[in-house]
Amino acid sequence: MTDTAVSPAPARASAFHELKVLWVRHWTDQLFSFALERPDDFRFRSGEFVMIGLPGEAKDGVSGKPVLRAYSIAGPTWAEELEFFSIKVPDGPLTSRLQRIQAGDTVLMGRKPTGTLVLDALTGGERLFLIGTGTGLAPWLAVARDPETYQRFGQVVVCHTVRSVADLAYRDFLTTGIHDDPLVGDEARERLVYYPTVTREPFETPGRITDRIASGALFADLGLPPGFSPGRDRVMLCGSMAMIKEAAALLETFGLKEGSNAEPGDYVLERAFVG
Known part of the structure; x- marks a missing residue:
């Protein structure tokens, strides 16, 4: 019997980029802005939005589904970073956690920008x-x-x-x-x-x-x-x-x-x- 090598199935690409937070600015107790590193291949038109989120909170050692919402990109198309402007909702499923991010943390971002505000x-x-x-x-x-x-x-x-x-x-x-x-x-x-x-x-x-x-x-x-x-x-x-x-x-x-x-x-x- 001949030992035949089997090529592994290609890994499925993630639906999200995992991006480092570069800075956070808190305007008030209800508003803040933050910037993420920009993937080299990410392109968008001014006015488009993208999905931003965090991994679901773990239960019994298992991570839950990501918590996401649409965010318009607040920075120009030519910037090296991606800027966003957000509200803070104390009991919001996403912003109650997102408002606590700091530089160096990781945030999820969808791969496809879209929208009609262009x-x-x-x-x-x-x-x-x-x-x-x-x-x-x-x-x-x-x-x-x-x-x-x-x-x-x-x-x-x-x-x-x-x-x-x-x-x-x-x-x-x-x-x-x-x-x-x-x-x-x-x-x-x-x-x-x-x-x-x-x-x-x-x-x-x-x-x-x-x-x-x-x-x-x-x-x-x-x-x-x-x-x-x-x-x-x-x-x-x-x-x-x-x-x-x-x-x-x-x-x-x-x-x-x-x-x-x-x-x-x-x-x-x-x-x-x-x-």
Whole structure:
């Protein structure tokens, strides 16, 4: 009988990258950002999201299924690290643990980025409004640092609505820090407008962004003609489901049509985040 060598079956590739945490920044007791090392072969479009998670907690020595949720990538496509912006939910299945990560820890990340909050899903226009609530700011941090954004639009308006002034994470960056960006700093200085609103504390631009759109205050504050124009304006929406649904309904009243990767339009929202 001849002894025949048998080649082992190829190992199945993991559905996730296991990535080292590079840094963590806690903005408030409810908000934090973190960065992961970037795999050499990982590519994404500004505005896309990816699954982030941690291994399931072990029971009887056996690891449970990974706990995951979708996170928009908050850093630019050309960065050497991958940045994310997260809420902290005390009893959340993921963020109750994720908020405790430190530099050097390991986090799981899906291999395939996806999403509709991308420039490819919009037709051409003159002005781009990036409207977000809370951590819905994350994709705009990538879009606002993408050179293509300024090639396609003459003005970019980042609207960020939060409950308290302390929740305006990245305020300094969007006000002045982005002006030092190596790729879009000059364009951002001339053409990026940061428009924050606060709902539960006194602030120079108070209230929900949808209320300021409906009342015309947004346009008056920016010195723009009232209302959105289908021929001129393009809009991206990300954040709370209530804001997205209300804002989308408002945009439709102005004649703007929703777009997608397959059929670009006047505005886009992330369907994966909307119930």
